[in-house]
Amino acid sequence: MCGIVGLFLKDPALEPQLGALLSDMLITMTDRGPDSAGIAIYGGEADGQAKLTVQSPEPASDFAGLEEKLAEVSGGSARVTVKSTHAVITVAEDRLEAVREALAAISPSLRVMGAGTSVEIYKEVGLPKDVVARFGVSEMHGTHGIGHTRMATESAVTTMGAHPFSTGADQCLVHNGSLSNHNNLRRELVKKGMRFETTNDSEVAAAYLTAEMETGKDLGEALTGALDDLDGFFTFVVGTKSGFGVLRDPIACKPAVMAETDQYVAFGSEYRALVNLPGIETARVWEPEPSTVYFWDHDKAAA
Numbered sequence: 001m002c003g004i005v006g007l008f009l010k011d012p013a014l015e016p017q018l019g020a021l022l023s024d025m026l027i028t029m030t031d032r033g034p035d036s037a038g039i040a041i042y043g044g045e046a047d048g049q050a051k052l053t054v055q056s057p058e059p060a061s062d063f064a065g066l067e068e069k070l071a072e073v074s075g076g077s078a079r080v081t082v083k084s085t086h087a088v089i090t091v092a093e094d095r096l097e098a099v100r101e102a103l104a105a106i107s108p109s110l111r112v113m114g115a116g117t118s119v120e121i122y123k124e125v126g127l128p129k130d131v132v133a134r135f136g137v138s139e140m141h142g143t144h145g146i147g148h149t150r151m152a153t154e155s156a157v158t159t160m161g162a163h164p165f166s167t168g169a170d171q172c173l174v175h176n177g178s179l180s181n182h183n184n185l186r187r188e189l190v191k192k193g194m195r196f197e198t199t200n201d202s203e204v205a206a207a208y209l210t211a212e213m214e215t216g217k218d219l220g221e222a223l224t225g226a227l228d229d230l231d232g233f234f235t236f237v238v239g240t241k242s243g244f245g246v247l248r249d250p251i252a253c254k255p256a257v258m259a260e261t262d263q264y265v266a267f268g269s270e271y272r273a274l275v276n277l278p279g280i281e282t283a284r285v286w287e288p289e290p291s292t293v294y295f296w297d298h299d300k301a302a303a
Contacts, residue, residue: 003029019140033149038123043142116170168210220295252290
């Protein structure tokens, strides 16, 4: 049993409140998963700049002097903002992959949580209220975000086992459920060049969607393919640079509820995660159907 939340803002006036709204939603789901928690926030883009969110078990030593250590490979563009056990490394977009590769040699204990031009991912062991407080999530601005609070059932409680899982630029996934064909699918994805940080089945789902989108599919099309290619029980909430998607398996035994107004689209494992959202009293509220892709995209809305 885990708790999932997601919020896709249509109204830019709400963007300064994204972190606060998501934090409240996630904390409400604490009893569904007190082991660990995480949030992905999309926003804060700057022309020509990219971001790496990294985590360290020894932040005092790993983050000390990191800008200087990355100076040559980043062309002097690296800027490091430390937030507890995480740091956001901002670099010139054309140096992103070089910096990511260099980190493995400079600080082998650093783990990449997410990368891209928009996304920042923060996750740790502990209660949601403690996780969002240590990273200052309530003060973050953005266009959309997803979150997860975990009750571990098949693997150890670790930072890397927490959600969201990110396997592609500005892509991440949170999952409630269990996949039965993840081992076979992992082997196929490795052959396609996908990299894995954990043995978690949810990371396989994230990598599947990344691989599908690398063929030119949008998020909605990739989620449609998941219905044929993924076996098991699942509710997914997925973020991309401009998109937000939801999918439940054909049996749909994991709880889910959605709400939509002129200002936002929201997802929660239970309705109580949504009750403090502005205008929820007049929102259209529904339970997402089994085997049905729900997909919103800022770029398509603006087109």
